[in-house]
Amino acid sequence: MNYAFVSQHLGRFGLAAILLATAPLVAASEQAPARDRWHEAIGEGYSQLATETQALATHASNYCETSSSESRATLEASWLDAYQSWQRVRFVNFGPIEQQSRAWQIQFWPDRKNLVGRKVENWLKADTSPSIEAIANDSVAIQGFPAMEYLLFDERLSEPGALAEPKACDLLLAISTHLAATTQALQHDWQTFGEHYRDTQSYTAATLEAGFQTLDTLETKRLAQPIGLAGSAANAYLAEAWRSERSIKLIAASLVGLDDIFLPGLRTLLNDAGQQRLADTFAEALDDARRQANQMGAGLAPALEDPDAFADLQRLYINVGQLNRLSREVVTALGLTRGFNSSDGD
Amino acid sequence: MLAPLTRKPLYLAIALGSLLPVSALANTAVTPESVVSHYADIAHATFEDARTSAQTLNTRIDALLEAPSAETLAAARQAWLQARVPYQQSEVFRFGNSVVDNWEGQLNAWPLDEGMIDYVASSDYQHELGNAGATANIVANTAIEIGGETLDVSNITPNLLADLNEIGGSEANVATGYHAIEFLLWGQDLNGFDAGNGERPATDYMAGEECTGGSCERRRDYLDAVSDLLVYDLEWMVAQWAPAQEGTYRQAFLAEPAQEGLRRMLFGMGSLSLGELAGERMKVALEANSYEDEHDCFSDNTHNSHFYNGMGVQNVYLGEYKRLDGSVVEGPSLSDLLAETDPELDATLRNQLNASMAELNDIKLAAEAESSPMAFDMMIAPSNETGASLINDAIMALVIQTNSIEQAADTLGLTQLQPDDAGHAF
Numbered sequence: 001m002n003y004a005f006v007s008q009h010l011g012r013f014g015l016a017a018i019l020l021a022t023a024p025l026v027a028a029s030e031q032a033p034a035r036d037r038w039h040e041a042i043g044e045g046y047s048q049l050a051t052e053t054q055a056l057a058t059h060a061s062n063y064c065e066t067s068s069s070e071s072r073a074t075l076e077a078s079w080l081d082a083y084q085s086w087q088r089v090r091f092v093n094f095g096p097i098e099q100q101s102r103a104w105q106i107q108f109w110p111d112r113k114n115l116v117g118r119k120v121e122n123w124l125k126a127d128t129s130p131s132i133e134a135i136a137n138d139s140v141a142i143q144g145f146p147a148m149e150y151l152l153f154d155e156r157l158s159e160p161g162a163l164a165e166p167k168a169c170d171l172l173l174a175i176s177t178h179l180a181a182t183t184q185a186l187q188h189d190w191q192t193f194g195e196h197y198r199d200t201q202s203y204t205a206a207t208l209e210a211g212f213q214t215l216d217t218l219e220t221k222r223l224a225q226p227i228g229l230a231g232s233a234a235n236a237y238l239a240e241a242w243r244s245e246r247s248i249k250l251i252a253a254s255l256v257g258l259d260d261i262f263l264p265g266l267r268t269l270l271n272d273a274g275q276q277r278l279a280d281t282f283a284e285a286l287d288d289a290r291r292q293a294n295q296m297g298a299g300l301a302p303a304l305e306d307p308d309a310f311a312d313l314q315r316l317y318i319n320v321g322q323l324n325r326l327s328r329e330v331v332t333a334l335g336l337t338r339g340f341n342s343s344d345g346d
Numbered sequence: 347m348l349a350p351l352t353r354k355p356l357y358l359a360i361a362l363g364s365l366l367p368v369s370a371l372a373n374t375a376v377t378p379e380s381v382v383s384h385y386a387d388i389a390h391a392t393f394e395d396a397r398t399s400a401q402t403l404n405t406r407i408d409a410l411l412e413a414p415s416a417e418t419l420a421a422a423r424q425a426w427l428q429a430r431v432p433y434q435q436s437e438v439f440r441f442g443n444s445v446v447d448n449w450e451g452q453l454n455a456w457p458l459d460e461g462m463i464d465y466v467a468s469s470d471y472q473h474e475l476g477n478a479g480a481t482a483n484i485v486a487n488t489a490i491e492i493g494g495e496t497l498d499v500s501n502i503t504p505n506l507l508a509d510l511n512e513i514g515g516s517e518a519n520v521a522t523g524y525h526a527i528e529f530l531l532w533g534q535d536l537n538g539f540d541a542g543n544g545e546r547p548a549t550d551y552m553a554g555e556e557c558t559g560g561s562c563e564r565r566r567d568y569l570d571a572v573s574d575l576l577v578y579d580l581e582w583m584v585a586q587w588a589p590a591q592e593g594t595y596r597q598a599f600l601a602e603p604a605q606e607g608l609r610r611m612l613f614g615m616g617s618l619s620l621g622e623l624a625g626e627r628m629k630v631a632l633e634a635n636s637y638e639d640e641h642d643c644f645s646d647n648t649h650n651s652h653f654y655n656g657m658g659v660q661n662v663y664l665g666e667y668k669r670l671d672g673s674v675v676e677g678p679s680l681s682d683l684l685a686e687t688d689p690e691l692d693a694t695l696r697n698q699l700n701a702s703m704a705e706l707n708d709i710k711l712a713a714e715a716e717s718s719p720m721a722f723d724m725m726i727a728p729s730n731e732t733g734a735s736l737i738n739d740a741i742m743a744l745v746i747q748t749n750s751i752e753q754a755a756d757t758l759g760l761t762q763l764q765p766d767d768a769g770h771a772f
Contacts, residue, residue, distance in 0.1 A: 101633045112474045112518070113457075113638045138728050139635035232515020233493055237475035 031204040031269065038207050038265040039194050045089035045261050046187040052082040053183040056148075057176040064173060067164035076152055080246060083107075083145045086183075087250050088257030091214035094206045095197060096189030104140040105182055108147075109240050110221070115141040120150045120171070129170035135178045143182070146241075147175050153244040204269070205336055211262040212327040214254060219320045222251055226300055227313055236301035245299025251316070252293035259286050266330070275333045282326045289319035376682040381665070382607030384677035386596050388667045389439050390587035391675045392658070395432035397580035399670060403429045403527070404573045411566050414551035423531050426524070427647055432670060433524065434654035438662050441617035442610035445586055445595040451523075452511055453579055457638060458520035460529045462510075463568070465559055470536050472638060474518040484510070484521070485565045492519075502567040504575035522575055525644070530569045532644035538637060539727035541719070543646035609760045611680060615659045616751040619702075623655045624744040632737045637723040648722035649706075649713035652740070656706045659747075660699045680754070688757050695750040702743035709736050 059078040063071040086106055097103050108116060119142040123130050135143060150156075151172050157163050163172065197203050220230060221238075226247070228234030239247040263283060270279035296303075296312050303309035403425040410418040433454070440446045459473040459480035460466060466481075473480030482490040488500035492514045499506060510521040520526055533546030549558040551566055559565065586595040599607060627648075631639040642648045661667045665679025685692040712720045712733075725733025 101629075104633055108634060113472045113636075114475055115472075115634055115636050115638065118472060119635075140633045141636070235476040235516075 031201060032198065033272075034265040034268040035198050035203060035207070037268055038262075039197050041261040041264060042089060042092055043187070043190055043194070045085070045092075045257065046183070046190050049082070049085045049089060050180070050183040050187040052078070052085045053176075053180045056082045057173075057180040060169075060172050060176040064164065064169040067161065072163075079145070079148055079152060080244075080249060083149075083241070083246070084249060084253035086145065087253035088261060090254060091210050091257060091262060092207075093210045093213070094203065095193045096186055099189070101140055102182060102186055105143040106179065107144050107240075108139075108141040110238060111141065111146065112238070115139065116146045116150055117154065117156075120147050120154075121156075123171050124167055126167075129167055130174045132174050132178050132181075135174045143175065143178060145179070148172065148179075149241060149243050151175075207262075207265065208269075208330070208334070208336065211258060211266065212324075212331070214258065215320060215324050215327055218251060218254060219317065219324050222247075222254075223313070223317045223320060227304065227310075227317065229314075229317060234304050236304060239300040242299075242301060245301060247298075247300035248293060248296050248303075248316075249298045252290065252296075255286065255290040255293055259283075259290055269334060270330065273334060275330075278326070278329060278333055282323070282330065285319065285323050285326055289316065289323060292316045292319050376678045376686065378604035378608055378683065380678040381680055381683050382604050382611070383600060384665050384679070385607065385611050385662060386587055386599060387589070387677065388661060388665065388675055389436070389443075390584065390589065390596070391667050391669060392432055392436045392439070392661070393580060393584045393587055395670045396429065396436055397577065397584050399425070399429040399432055400573075400577045400580050404577050407527075407569055407573045410548070411551060411570060414548045416548050419531065419546075419548040419551075423645070426527060426531055427645070427650070428670075430524065430642070430647060430651055431654055434651050435658035435661060435667070437622075437655055438614045438618050438658035440614065441622075442613035443595070443599070446583070449579065449583060451517075452508060453523040453576065454525065455512065455517060455520040455523055456525050456641060457518065457643070458525055458529070459516075459518040460520075460526075460534065460644075462519050463521065463526055463529060464565060466534055467536060470534065474516060477514070477516045477518050479514050479516060479519040485568055486561045488564075502564060502571050504571045504578060507568075507572055507575055522572055524576070525642075526572050527569070527576065528642060528644045528647075530565070530572070535637075535644055535646065535723070537723075539635075539724055539730075541721065541724060543721070544644040605758075605760060608680070608683075608758055609755070611662055612751055612755045612758075612760060615662055616748050616755075618655060619659055619744045619751065620748040623652060624741045624748075627652060627655075628737050628741050631722075631726045632734060632741075635726055635728045637726065640723050640726070643723065646713075646721040646723060649710045652722075653703075653706045653710045656703050656744070660703060663695065663699060684754050684757060688754075691750065691753055691757060695747065695754060698743070698747040698750055702740065702747050705736075705740035705743045709740055712736055 056075075056078045059071070059075045063075045065071075090103070090107070093103065119139050123142065130138070141147065151163055151168060157168060162168060222240060224230040225232075226234065226236055226239035226242075236242050240250050241247050263286060267279045267283065270276065270282075292312070293316055296316065297309055300313070303313045403422065406418070406422040406425040410422045412418075436446075437450075437454070440450055459477055461471055461473055461481045461483060462479045464483060464485040479490070479492045482492060484490060484499050484502070488498070490497050490499055497510075497513075499510070507521045507526075511519070511523075513519050513521070529544075531546065532544030533550075535542070535544045537543070547558055549556055550562060551569070552558070552562055553566075585591065588594060588596065591597065599610075626639075627641050630636065637643060640648050641651045663680050665677050665681065667675045669675065681692055681696060684695070709722070709725070712725070713722060720730075720733060722737075724730065725737055727733065
């Protein structure tokens with residue numbers, strides 16, 4: 001039984017329409033406003049990601065020049081801001097994000113066998129510092145936020161000044177510059193993709209599937225597995241951002257993204273289908289989950305040791321589960337059926 | 347319905363009684379019922395071949411243990427490679443048929459933290475983070491500690507290994523199946539992205555002073571037990587698909603409406619094509635340049651595992667299976683059924699299945715080339731453009747055929763491809 005690597009990586013293999021609308025209760029002409037809303041909101045999300053990733057590259061450069069504790073703190077905060085802005089749009093698994101495995105370039109996860117750590121260590125031990133091109137040609141595991149997290153937070157670099165060493169800083173700069181270029185291209189390509197997205201009916205279903213699959217991943221992979229509610233013992237290494245203990249911060253940002261970017265288009269569709277009440281119920285549940293995540297601590301691992309924090313974690317898990325159940329009602333209410341997705345492997 | 351299956355002591359539950367031979371040529375009219383029934387015949391024949399080839403493997407392993415030598419080890423390895431041919435074709439039956447999916451973890455679980463089984467080179471061993479069993483080394487220890495619990499593993503039996511599989515809830519704690527046997531026959535592949543596979547010496551199975559790697563007696567017991575278990579498990583699955591038997595999965599399966607059978611067939615084809623083969627087994631390894639994500643990583647037989655996975659998908663669609671003895675099982679097929687309503691889509695899908703097999707064959711040819719062979723773990727090396735393009739072409743062909751499989755489901759009136767009990771949250 002292999003682990004569901006692909007679904008966890010949000011892999012997608014070019015199937016635009018995952019949900020097949022066989023008997024749409026919403027007429028095709030009424031779906032266009034939803035896609036208009038989504039296109040604009042996702043575009044804003046990508047724009048923010050590009051801006052914050054550029055700022056991250058700048059802050060990395062500042063740190064490498066000064067190696068002051070202030071610039072280090074700014075760099076770490078900037079890394080989290082940019083990583084969270086990625087979480088907000090991470091549910092989008094179609095369109096330009098599919099090119100060159102960009103989703104994996106930005107965040108390679110899960111990483112059960114510590115590929116990120118090994119790829120970073122390979123460069124730290126190499127004779128020469130990597131060029132941006134070398135990073136671009138290397139594994140997706142070296143290209144994204146998790147690789148930067150290793151440099152910023154892994155105990156291997158916990159000695160004061162370890163990151164300021166030329167080799168580590170050169171790697172930090174190469175990764176952050178490459179990442180900024182990736183998100184810049186993503187933002188640009190999303191605008192180019194706009195007309196096709198708005199004009200293609202199957203993207204309504206694809207967008208719905210993307211949002212709902214994100215909820216499923218939140219419940220089963222990002223929460224149940226690390227906290228030990230998926231049939232095996234708790235294992236904090238299965239959580240995202242375990243090195244920095246920011247797992248819950250990332251989950252909170254995903255919920256914010258679903259609320260701000262995904263929900264408006266969904267509400268448009270449900271309203272047009274005469275399902276205002278279901279739309280309200282879904283929105284309330286999303287709000288509950290979002291508030292719950294926001295009032296929790298940043299990391300997941302500490303909560304495994306603390307009964308009160310663990311109760312909060314369980315509450316969040318239940319909130320997200322409720323959202324998943326509602327998403328199934330939405331699928332039915334909109335007359336959609338399922339096809340394959342890349343998580344049907346195991 | 348069948349009673350829920352208990353997974354651990356599968357071999358205790360082998361149905362007794364002789365198995366009827368599959369009638370090769372079913373000359374019946376094409377109906378959903380005949381197509382589904384023939385699918386069960388193909389499943390039965392495929393699992394029979396998997397069992398037969400596993401029996402050969404077991405016999406060769408007994409010969410290796412009887413007289414360990416480079417020759418007897420090579421013969422056992424050859425039998426393992428042959429056993430993969432039908433088994434990989436059987437994987438298309440996993441998805442959609444819970445009887446197979448719930449059972450296969452004991453046979454083909456992957457990737458594994460092989461340090462749970464035997465010695466590894468610590469410098470070249472990356473196990474799953476947080477996995478307490480990853481360095482347990484059952485061969486070297488009569489008691490192991492996993493998750494604060496001490497387990498007595500002094501007596502290595504098929505039953506013990508079945509109990510240890512995925513212990514501690516970690517899917518990386520693979521104690522049984524093809525890949526455990528593969529590790530015991532080949533050993534770790536320490537060559538990274540370079541040419542070469544595992545190089546375990548036959549002396550790892552020698553008794554007395556000639557023993558290498560330590561604990562040869564226990565390693566012998568392990569290999570003996572794990573190969574016995576594989577045969578037991580496959581016998582159990584053959585019985586589940588045997589015709590004219592009461593209480594089998596086949597009986598329950600055929601009692602369902604034929605549309606449900608068709609749905610499981612197409613679901614299996616699509617899931618193996620897209621999520622499993624194109625995704626987990628190729629794209630992840632390629633994009634991450636990760637040989638830890640290579641399927642048959644000890645033997646470097648990955649190209650064949652992929653090739654025969656693809657063939658399994660094609661078998662189900664065409665209603666054809668070429669057996670190890672060369673005979674062909676054929677009969678009413680999905681292709682025939684689809685051609686009645688949409689001959690164009692049928693032709694498209696047949697072409698696409700041929701195309702993906704051609705791409706998978708390109709990978710196989712490159713890996714088996716006489717001069718400068720490029721194994722899968724070399725193809726996924728950073729900056730290997732030739733290798734990446736071989737793999738990407740196969741991925742793309744599988745993606746394209748999955749699209750047509752979805753259309754075929756739609757044309758046949760199968761609106762919900764998802765099985766009721768798959769546990770996916772949709």
